[in-house]
Amino acid sequence: MNKINLKSTLYFFLAILFLSIKSYAKNDYDSSKISEQTKEIVKRIEKINILMGEFVGQAPRRPQQYENFEELKKKTSFEELRMLTDHPNGVVRCYAFWALAHNENVDLFSIVKTHLIDDATIETLFGCTGSVEKVGDVFINIVTPKYFDLNIKKLNEKESKALDSLLIYKNNNLDSRFTAIENVEINELLYPRIRELVTKFHNQSALATLSKYRKENDIQLILKNKGEDKSFFYTYKAIQNFPDSKFFPLLEKNLMQTLDNDHFDYDWRELYKAIATYKNTKAVDLLTIPFTKVKHQNIKKYHIDFIYDAILVNESSLYDDLLWKIWEEENIITLKGFKYLLKTNPSKTYELSKQNLLKNYNGNHENVTPFIDESIFADGLKETMLNFILANERNLAYNIISNQILESDVHDFEMYCKKVLELKETTFVEPLFKRLQTENNPNVYLQIVETLISFKDKDINKRILETRKENKNMNQNWGSDSLDQILEKNNIK
Known part of the structure; x- marks a missing residue:
């Protein structure tokens, strides 16, 4: 982006910030403009007081709160929903905004802007995941493309960039601000604001972004940085963006202090990424140390896992021997x-x-x-x-499949059955029956039965029924009911 465009962009964002932002205040709400019918729905939402998705729980069910939301969406006018985005209850505000997002003609951006300082917290529950979130963050999540409910209106690219700029320049406590700071496209006009966020507000996301400028006068700022609980997490993130040699002594010192720990810290993951960023022989030496110097063997595996991830993020032929060592000696390998x-x-x-x-x-x-x-x-x-x-080596592969049919756990078993279905080789019939004779996990024996049925052989089908009589596990609880359905569907009696 050239200098003129940078200035134009900045002026555009500042104009939005100072001319079109009003402070959010719950006293904007006027209950006299809400119908009695809508007030009744709102009362039910307030009583549960949790923002819930369409399905919640480990055995997904549609909660009453979502039914309340559906009713709000259908029976409430646009004007009422707009007013409810300023309701005193945070969950009501979120549901009202979510309902508005189903209307293609609503200016969602103008509403989101008024809630950038809406940091009231609410409980949320989507699927099995419950959390506590700030209302302003929920508003932003609702209109973020490829996130939240995908069937609703989202901000366009220009609005999304403007929103990110507002999050950065306007003082607020939203978690979305950290994301905006971390993902912003850096330029020189933005640099003073990012540095101010670090020096004045100790914003750790801003530190990581500041490091992308790779300025000499920021080195001491990064070296002296510590986050909450004296964490080096963002210091390491910053060094990954700016691998200057002046940071190396800090990395070496901190690595040495981890070797006798009897517990691991997730900061180590970023520590090893920072070291691996250098891609030199000194980095190799440091990454090799934990293989032999970690005091507690049960903690060593965490070091090695983190080293492995760090190397893959920073691929270099210098680290190839370490990768082979990790696979051969530690049995760690990913796709x-x-x-x-x-x-x-x-x-x-x-x-x-x-x-x-x-x-x-x-x-x-x-x-x-x-x-x-x-x-x-x-x-x-x-x-x-x-x-x-x-x-x-097809024969060797067949041998592997046969062995794994007998030995693999429920997580891997599906893959081997899938391979049998692809190959349709009768070689696998006997190991499948051998496992079926004693198997007690319905998730396994049901897969075996369906795989055997795929051979479309009457003798095999007959053996399934005989094996079921011998293996009492196949006649208990939900597995038995599911097996009945599979056999009936395939007309096996």
């Missing part, structure tokens, strides 16, 4: 790490994949370049590894 190492050394990746999936695999250690194409990649790591082996 992203797998893909990276596959490009680095396909043969070694192939051998380690076989070790991961096949118990007691000794390996042939031949330096053979395996066949690779895009078809091997799946959404999950284990399925990707299995596809990799299927593409190169």
